[in-house]
Amino acid sequence: GENVEQHPSTLSVQEGDSAVIKCTYSDSASNYFPWYKQELGKGPQLIIDIRSNVGEKKDQRIAVTLNKTAKHFSLHITETQPEDSAVYFCAANSNYQLIWGAGTKLIIKP
């Protein structure tokens, strides 16, 4: 069935540096790719999403890129701050459902 793979499982970066999380998907019909952020003790929250008709989308320090040919999409966070520490989940739609990646724990070192 449809699968979304997410890497790395843990990412530790120095405060102020950039962080990149990558996901690959298998369903060529997928056309919606959201990213959710889960802070400690809370439920996930949508931070950015991209649809297949665009290759990149930015929102302040966050950007998402999509390569439909290679079936992968990435989350880029620039100028990381302590409040970026969280677990990040990618997802892709398939057969009217969202298929979720396993999550990436992002650690921002002071």
Place this chain on the structure above:
Amino acid sequence: DSGVTQTPKHLITATGQRVTLRCSPRSGDLSVYWYQQSLDQGLQFLIQYYNGEERAKGNILERFSAQQFPDLHSELNLSSLELGDSALYFCASSVAWQAQETQYFGPGTRLLVL
């Protein structure tokens, strides 16, 4: 605050027991999703309801069941509980049923089975 409420926040019970988790979606949202998140694990999609009808089913065990009521709140019933059912259970809601809809997650119910 997402506008999604879940009760109770914490639940401790014994193996073999049955529990009910409750979710109230955001005002205006017709779709409700249930997820299970075990320690250091990702989100496992269990089931989705839309306007009272089951819309999609994920990796939900036969011991688990859910329903959505006419007022749109939803309940997840977990029976014959096992130690491995200990987890965080999240409810999420969205306006419509399509996968492209933003899902708004509640704070979760932490279940501990002893």
